[in-house]
Amino acid sequence: xxxxxxxxxxxxxxxxxxxxxxxxxxxxxxxxxxxxxxxxxxxxxxxxxxxxxxxxxxxxxxxxxxxxxxxxxxxxxxxxxxxxxxxxxxxxxxxxxxxxxxxxxxxxxxxxxxxxxxxxxxxxxxxxxxxxxxxxxxxxxxxxxxxxxxxxxxxxxxxxxxxxxxxxxxxxxxxxxxxxxxxxxxxxxxxxxxxxxxxxxxxxxxxxxxxxxxxxxxxxxxxxxxxxxxxxxxxxxxxxxxxxxxxxxxxxxxxxxxxxxxxxxxxxxxxxxxxxxxxxxxxxxxxxxxxxxxxxxxxxxxxxxxxxxxxxxxxxxxxxxxxxxxxxxxxxxxxxxxxxxxxxxxxxxxxxxxxxxxxxxxxxxxxxxxxxxxxxxxxxxxxxxxxxxxxxxxxxxxxxxxxxxxxxxxxxxxxxxxxxxxxxxxxxxxxxxxxxxxxxxxxxxxxxxxxxxxxxxxxxxxxxxxxxxxxxxxxxxxxxxxxxxxxxxxxxxxxxxxxxxxxxxxxxxxxxxxxxxxxxxxxxxxxxxxxxxxxxxxxxxxxxxxxxxxxxxxxxxxxxxxxxxxxxxxxxxxxxxxxxx
RNA sequence: GAUCCCGUAGCUCAACUGGAUAGAGCAUCUGCCUUCUAAGCAGAGGGUUGCAGGUUCAAGUCCUGCCGGGAUCGCCA
Numbered sequence: 001x002x003x004x005x006x007x008x009x010x011x012x013x014x015x016x017x018x019x020x021x022x023x024x025x026x027x028x029x030x031x032x033x034x035x036x037x038x039x040x041x042x043x044x045x046x047x048x049x050x051x052x053x054x055x056x057x058x059x060x061x062x063x064x065x066x067x068x069x070x071x072x073x074x075x076x077x078x079x080x081x082x083x084x085x086x087x088x089x090x091x092x093x094x095x096x097x098x099x100x101x102x103x104x105x106x107x108x109x110x111x112x113x114x115x116x117x118x119x120x121x122x123x124x125x126x127x128x129x130x131x132x133x134x135x136x137x138x139x140x141x142x143x144x145x146x147x148x149x150x151x152x153x154x155x156x157x158x159x160x161x162x163x164x165x166x167x168x169x170x171x172x173x174x175x176x177x178x179x180x181x182x183x184x185x186x187x188x189x190x191x192x193x194x195x196x197x198x199x200x201x202x203x204x205x206x207x208x209x210x211x212x213x214x215x216x217x218x219x220x221x222x223x224x225x226x227x228x229x230x231x232x233x234x235x236x237x238x239x240x241x242x243x244x245x246x247x248x249x250x251x252x253x254x255x256x257x258x259x260x261x262x263x264x265x266x267x268x269x270x271x272x273x274x275x276x277x278x279x280x281x282x283x284x285x286x287x288x289x290x291x292x293x294x295x296x297x298x299x300x301x302x303x304x305x306x307x308x309x310x311x312x313x314x315x316x317x318x319x320x321x322x323x324x325x326x327x328x329x330x331x332x333x334x335x336x337x338x339x340x341x342x343x344x345x346x347x348x349x350x351x352x353x354x355x356x357x358x359x360x361x362x363x364x365x366x367x368x369x370x371x372x373x374x375x376x377x378x379x380x381x382x383x384x385x386x387x388x389x390x391x392x393x394x395x396x397x398x399x400x401x402x403x404x405x406x407x408x409x410x411x412x413x414x415x416x417x418x419x420x421x422x423x424x425x426x427x428x429x430x431x432x433x434x435x436x437x438x439x440x441x442x443x444x445x446x447x448x449x450x451x452x453x454x455x456x457x458x459x460x461x462x463x464x465x466x467x468x469x470x471x472x473x474x475x476x477x478x479x480x481x482x483x484x485x486x487x488x489x490x491x492x493x494x495x496x497x498x499x500x501x502x503x504x505x506x507x508x509x510x511x512x513x514x515x516x517x518x519x520x521x522x523x524x525x526x527x528x529x530x531x532x533x534x535x536x537x538x539x540x541x542x543x544x545x546x547x548x549x550x551x552x553x554x555x556x557x558x559x560x561x562x563x564x565x566x567x568x569x570x571x572x573x574x575x576x577x578x579x580x581x
Numbered sequence: 582g583a584u585c586c587c588g589u590a591g592c593u594c595a596a597c598u599g600g601a602u603a604g605a606g607c608a609u610c611u612g613c614c615u616u617c618u619a620a621g622c623a624g625a626g627g628g629u630u631g632c633a634g635g636u637u638c639a640a641g642u643c644c645u646g647c648c649g650g651g652a653u654c655g656c657c658a
Binding site for chain 2: 037502
């Protein structure tokens, strides 16, 4: 139930009846949104300004013409023309209250569910870290972001698949194999001296070696070592992700893609489209690599699709480049029925975006689109001081370190309080502080307060199940604080839609804070003004209506936390770990 | 040299993909609160949105050119 969309449809109907000649394209530019300034009413539409040119009249005149039609809409009580030609609409309070009733009926799981996705299949690929070591906090941010985007799109009505693409082929796993063999020899008593340059120095590989020796006697077969190491490390990765609450639907292996001949098929497809040729690339200008020499190689004509230079498909040793393999992978996903592909990558992949998008466009002949949201780095501090890196892992702070320190809930929430493209400072002291300055705590506190009120309410009035609250008469709710909350709650379905379209889960985190802030504000008013308390003895109708609203706040917070992947807490006590999950 | 990301209050960040007077929190200042709804409350000041042009009814948002920070630049993914 999304009153914004409903009202938008009504307004489009009115516009169409007044100006029958207006075409669909123009109509689609007409928006209905809540104005920033609440004194401008509940909703504002730009219809008159959009239509002005096509109709050939100034905006305010167009607005006049639309006025009567808007006034006749049943949920509208007031229509005003304002500013350059905005039409401000005031809605009946019942319109918003019906959303609250609907929320109580549907519950936290379903409230806010949208239909814009129309069951369209979307593949979201994220994390996809190489199985060469433990996940870092950087991976954690990508994992959390990707997971939230996937949840968000699923809630907006898309059929979402969460994918982990395992880069288990290529040079890095060979380096891994060398490094593990070294550690195995070390574990077997050999003196290996310093870890040579180019090998992974991390001590976690000692564990791999030890586990290997428990199962195998020799290590002269590289494939056995490699397969063992990959499986071992992938398993570790899955354990970490599991504790973070991230569970992928599907793991696709690069080695399997290669073995299946998918790369050859993709190459054939591109060749038949006339997009593969043998040629020589120019050296990059400015900074020429020292060992640069012109070389003829197999190139993909990505410049036809918006890229800056054509890209090589084969390495000098004849094997395919990672880019060629990725194209095969994307093509594979497309053939599995996904024509919206989202691939969450680190900000260091910025230079990769154009060519990847070009490739998908080319090989699917425009039938599929690829989005590559870039996730920036995380700097970890404790009280402003840089946090030491884990020795075990080598040079990174691991996801595990952070998980042990603050828990999954804090990580998931805090990492979504910043736009993905912005670097994020994550301060251990700040994010675990129990004060209103910590957004995680602030939101959980609001939810816990709601639960506390509901507990008292149950003692006072008995049955306050969602089913019975959904039938409660909400007409006693008329204070500004109450209406503000009701209106805020009713925007949740719209937030889901907008955030999903923009692929920006941070908006959900902000929304959650807005709801919490409004609720805390209402609560605080009750300290000074006893008539604003939730449970008023001797006034059951008002109390019940307020209980319904409190429950509505709680389930809206729960619903939005659900998208973020955070478990809402029913109570906070200082002697209890904030992280209950 | 090229490409991409970023630049908003003293600080950390928002701003509903072009809407009205650019908003929160922290910090600062001024009041209030000895309560049972602990982890405070209410209010105030604070801005040429890096700079300069352009597009239009309307620009933090789109285009062009600069300035500054970061990332990347054939055989790592």
